[in-house]
Amino acid sequence: QVQLVESGGGLVQAGGSLRLSCAASGRTFNLGWFRQAPGKERDFVASISWTGGRIYYADSVKGRFTISRDNAKLTVSLQMNSLKPEDTAVYYCAADNGSRSKWFPGTGVRDYDYWGQGTRVTVSS
Numbered sequence: 001q002v003q004l005v006e007s008g009g010g011l012v013q014a015g016g017s018l019r020l021s022c023a024a025s026g027r028t029f030n031l032g033w034f035r036q037a038p039g040k041e042r043d044f045v046a047s048i049s050w051t052g053g054r055i056y057y058a059d060s061v062k063g064r065f066t067i068s069r070d071n072a073k074l075t076v077s078l079q080m081n082s083l084k085p086e087d088t089a090v091y092y093c094a095a096d097n098g099s100r101s102k103w104f105p106g107t108g109v110r111d112y113d114y115w116g117q118g119t120r121v122t123v124s125s
Contacts, residue, residue, distance in 0.1 A: 001025075001114070002024055002025055002026050002027075002028055002095055002097075002113075002114045003024070003025040003114070004022050004023070004024055004025075004093050004094070004095060004114055004115065004116035005022065005023050005116055005117070006020060006021070006022045006091065006092065006093050006116045006117065006118060006119040007020070007021050007022075007023070007119060008020040008021050008119060009090075009091060009119030009120045009121045010120075010121070010122070011122045011124065012083055012121070012122070012123055012124070013083075013123070013124050013125075014083060014084055014085055014123055014124065014125050015082060015083065016083050016123075017079070017080060017081045017082075017083065018080045018083065018121060019077060019078070019079050019080070020033070020077060020078040020080065020091055020093075020119060020121075021075055021076075021077050021078075022075060022076045022077070022093030022116055023073075023074060023075050024074040024075070024076075024095065025074075026074065027071075027074065028050070028074070028076075028095035028096075028114075029049075029050040029095065029096050029097065029098035029103075030047065030048070030049050030050055030095070030096045030098075030100075030103045030104075030106055030111075030112075031047065031048050031050075031067075031069060031076045031093065031094065031095050031096075032044065032045070032046065032047040032048075032093070032094045032095075032106050032107075032111070032112060033045040033046045033047070033067060033076075033078045033091060033092070033093055033094075034091070034092045034093075034094060034109065035087075035089035035090065035091045035092070035121075036089055036090050036092070036118075037086075037088060037089040040089075042092070042109055043058070044058050044106075044107040044108070045057070045058055045061055045065065045078070045091070046058065046061065046065055046067040046078060047067070047104075047105055047106040047107065048067045048068070048069050048076065049103070049104065050071075050098070052068070052069055052071075054104050054105075055067060056104070056105035056106065056107065058107075060086075061080075061087075064080065064081050064082045064083075065078060065079065065080050065081070066078070066079040066081075067079075076093055078091070078093075080121075083121075083123045084123060085123050085124065085125045086123075087121060087123050088121060088122050088123050089120075089121060090118040090119065090120050090121070091118060091119055091120075091121055092115055092116055092117075092118045093115075093116045094109070094112035094114065094115050094116070095112060095113065095114045096111060096112050096113050096114075097113045097114070
């Protein structure tokens with residue numbers, strides 16, 4: 001079992017930036033960020049393969065958000081720039097267990113096995 005803990009959420013004005021981090025208790029393979037706004041489903045944000053060689057973004061965040069990982073530190077980060085009020089949500093990191101024969105682009109919640117508890121991001125206008 002892998003435990004994931006997100007951090008870095010908070011309140012920011014539109015146009016501002018935040019950097020979210022997710023610390024894992026052990027080695028992870030493929031990683032993703034999801035978000036869930038009030039009254040909405042949990043939606044895909046970004047994903048990154050275990051080597052960092054494959055990355056995929058939702059259209060809504062492309063060009064504004066950047067996902068990265070540091071395997072030595074067992075962390076995955078999400079740099080969020082040019083934030084908009086519609087980015088307001090609880091953000092979750094997720095990891096798979098490396099057993100899937102095909103994972104990319106990892107846009108669905110069923111593509112992952114471990115989830116963090118989430119960190120809240122609020123973007124004011």
